[in-house]
Amino acid sequence: MISNLVGNRIREIRAKRNITQQQLADTANIPRATLATIEKDESNPSLAAVYKIAVALNCTIDDLLEKQHDRVEIIRNADMVRAESGDGNYRATTVSPMTNPAYSQQTFTLKPNSSYIGKPHPPGSEEYLHILEGELILEVASQRISLSKGDSAHFRGNISHSYHNNGNVVTHGLVTILEIFATD
The missing domain is CATH 2.60.120.10 (Jelly Rolls)
Structure with a gap:
């Protein structure tokens, strides 16, 4: 499930940036209850919802799926x-x-x-x-x-x-x- 991969990461990024669930939900234009269930790994979010959250956090979907902060992407x-x-x-x-x-x-x-x-x-x-x-x-x-x-x-x-x-x-x-x- 996508939620198992992104829930903790969303919560981690949100906490580091001192953003409340409501603030993130408003910026991402999704219900706060939806965000809460994603963070608790209680739902399997749509790709559209994950994309909206990534954009609201100014990061990529990949950033939400990975824990490695030292990843370097090379484009040959x-x-x-x-x-x-x-x-x-x-x-x-x-x-x-x-x-x-x-x-x-x-x-x-x-x-x-x-x-x-x-x-x-x-x-x-x-x-x-x-x-x-x-x-x-x-x-x-x-x-x-x-x-x-x-x-x-x-x-x-x-x-x-x-x-x-x-x-x-x-x-x-x-x-x-x-x-x-x-x-x-």
Whole structure:
């Protein structure tokens, strides 16, 4: 049963963070009675309930299933997920573990004199952008912001956004997307 694996771990994390059952239940949007039965190993929770609790605790389902705090997850280059825009101007590689759907980190390249229209994320999501090489125009809603090597930007991920490389060199960057507080 899943509850045998997660009940004690949820209680342990909650206690370390000084969170009451009611606070966690409210944040996870589940009844407190459901949380109590999960913590006491008296029920077999749905995966949806465990996911909501993990998101509310800002951890992964794996974190709730494991007691090892020193686990290191390695993602080998050959195993990384890669994507490319239809025109080939934008390429992204997911460099974060795929075990937490609320968190994604990608490196990207944007060819000179090209643009990429970002897909809006669910309401409550956050997007962080860091320029490693080159320059970029970040367009968020009606704002146009010029970013150079070493610059970072943060914005609500559900807002329409796009990247524009008007320069003569490839832009390299890092994007982090957090959907921890997403309400979708």
